[in-house]
Amino acid sequence: MEPRSGRRLRSAEHLGPGGEDRIGALPDDLLVLVLARLGCVRAAVRTGVLAHRWRGLWARLRHVFFRDVPLPSLKGALKRIPCPPPAVSLLEIRIPMARGRKHRRAISQRLRILAAAIRSLLRAAARLDPEELVFVLPSDFICKYSPMFFLHLPPAAVNFLALHTLSLSGCIVGLDSLLSHCPRLRVLRLKFSDHGFHEDLKSFMSLHSASLQELSVEAENAYMDTVDLVAPQLKQLTVSLKAYGNLNISILAPSLEKLSWQWSYPFDVIKFGLWRTSKLRLQTAESQPELPSLHIHARVTSSVVHGEVENSMQEIEKHMIAKFSILELHLKTKGHVFGALVFHLLGMNRVFSRTRRLKVFLHRSMLKQECPQNCACDQPDWRSQTTSLTALEDVEIDGFEGYDHEIDFLKLIFKCAPMLKRMVVSLSHEVSSRDDGCTQIHNIFRDYSSVECYLNLSTGLVHGGDDCPST
Numbered sequence: 001m002e003p004r005s006g007r008r009l010r011s012a013e014h015l016g017p018g019g020e021d022r023i024g025a026l027p028d029d030l031l032v033l034v035l036a037r038l039g040c041v042r043a044a045v046r047t048g049v050l051a052h053r054w055r056g057l058w059a060r061l062r063h064v065f066f067r068d069v070p071l072p073s074l075k076g077a078l079k080r081i082p083c084p085p086p087a088v089s090l091l092e093i094r095i096p097m098a099r100g101r102k103h104r105r106a107i108s109q110r111l112r113i114l115a116a117a118i119r120s121l122l123r124a125a126a127r128l129d130p131e132e133l134v135f136v137l138p139s140d141f142i143c144k145y146s147p148m149f150f151l152h153l154p155p156a157a158v159n160f161l162a163l164h165t166l167s168l169s170g171c172i173v174g175l176d177s178l179l180s181h182c183p184r185l186r187v188l189r190l191k192f193s194d195h196g197f198h199e200d201l202k203s204f205m206s207l208h209s210a211s212l213q214e215l216s217v218e219a220e221n222a223y224m225d226t227v228d229l230v231a232p233q234l235k236q237l238t239v240s241l242k243a244y245g246n247l248n249i250s251i252l253a254p255s256l257e258k259l260s261w262q263w264s265y266p267f268d269v270i271k272f273g274l275w276r277t278s279k280l281r282l283q284t285a286e287s288q289p290e291l292p293s294l295h296i297h298a299r300v301t302s303s304v305v306h307g308e309v310e311n312s313m314q315e316i317e318k319h320m321i322a323k324f325s326i327l328e329l330h331l332k333t334k335g336h337v338f339g340a341l342v343f344h345l346l347g348m349n350r351v352f353s354r355t356r357r358l359k360v361f362l363h364r365s366m367l368k369q370e371c372p373q374n375c376a377c378d379q380p381d382w383r384s385q386t387t388s389l390t391a392l393e394d395v396e397i398d399g400f401e402g403y404d405h406e407i408d409f410l411k412l413i414f415k416c417a418p419m420l421k422r423m424v425v426s427l428s429h430e431v432s433s434r435d436d437g438c439t440q441i442h443n444i445f446r447d448y449s450s451v452e453c454y455l456n457l458s459t460g461l462v463h464g465g466d467d468c469p470s471t
Helices: 002-011 028-036 041-050 071-079 107-126 175-181 309-317 339-346 380-384 404-416 436-447
Strands: 063-066 090-094 132-136 149-151 165-169 171-173 187-193 205-208 214-230 236-252 258-264 271-283 293-305 326-332 357-363 394-400 422-427 452-457 460-463
Touching: 071 107, 090 107, 107 149, 165 171, 171 175, 171 187, 175 205, 236 309, 271 309, 271 339, 309 339, 326 339, 339 380, 339 404, 380 404, 394 404, 404 422, 404 436, 422 436, 436 452
Parallel strands: 063 090, 090 132, 132 165, 149 171, 165 187, 187 214, 205 214, 214 236, 236 258, 293 326, 326 357, 357 394, 394 422, 422 452
Antiparallel strands: 258 271, 271 293, 452 460
16 A cells, blocks of 8 residues: 555645645646746647646647657647747757658659658648748658658748748758748758769759858768859858869858868869879868868879879869968878978968968878889979968978978978978877987977977977987
């Protein structure tokens, strides 16, 4: 009897003196706040099963979350919510992973059925006139042979007249069509993947909007060839995409303040001798006093390409859509000479005129490799460069091993940067402080006493004016 009595006591903890229902006596507005803390409409609906007082209150939620409701049931659930007022501030729909047996329909038929179901669902959602909409479609809804779902909206499909923030994940809607249905949209976030080289994506980033203030497009294995963006009110832009090469970029966003612009080049498009550029990223500073930066990732390959240098440099310049002050180079050298590549990049007009800080990260191969004699990477004329790096004030080089070509590169930086104030060279962990390279670095530092120089050894940071310590 004691356990049953204990359960009775626990179930009656909310009752006041005389057995009155203290929670049930609260005003409806407070009960709605309690339901909102559950974070899911399904859980909120279930409260009505436990107490008649709670029934129907879930329909008054301003933040509506559908996180575990199967797609066939969602449309009916949305229709049970009365039209505003009260207005739905946030509507979040996360389609759960499919369960049970997989449909044995043809791929095209399955996609048509899915498209029709989602269009119908969006019409039901538009009826609530939400201010913010989050829609997430899981990857298992799309067959592995067609891993991106492109949803074409008919002209009169849906109209979200109050919508200011839209987040779509797992599916894509034509941007021009989408914006015509969302006249007040200020924030648009898209996240998807494409392993099938979808034709609709090539010019997907063509977008003209008078209201958009934030745009985020992050895609896995999605290739674009055109970016045409006109957004006079745009303040924040986040892009993570891939390109075949010969990318056409046109951006008019005079109010842009925050930028994260990242493009991968998995094919050998941007070439310089043995070097291939694999990724470009332009990043504005997160906070003051940090500076905006351009990041270039390059690697050495086995084949030499001639006559492509000018086109490759033009491809890099296309991504300089905002001013930057830091040039950050990540180089997978495989033991090859990198000086010619770096000074060719530094010789670009918009690079040498803007770069105040240069960071060079030398990533070595796990296997010890040496550059062969007369290798194509070591173009003899790079050591006689006369590029005037008048804006360069700060240089950091990480992974230095003290080879002759690295010493030559260090000398050339000092020679070409008359306004240099600070130099930091970090040696590779395999380099001993007794090596000749360490001594040569210190000799160079002494020749430029006006520059604050530091040599970063595995044992700690040494001022350029100090003697090279022994181990």
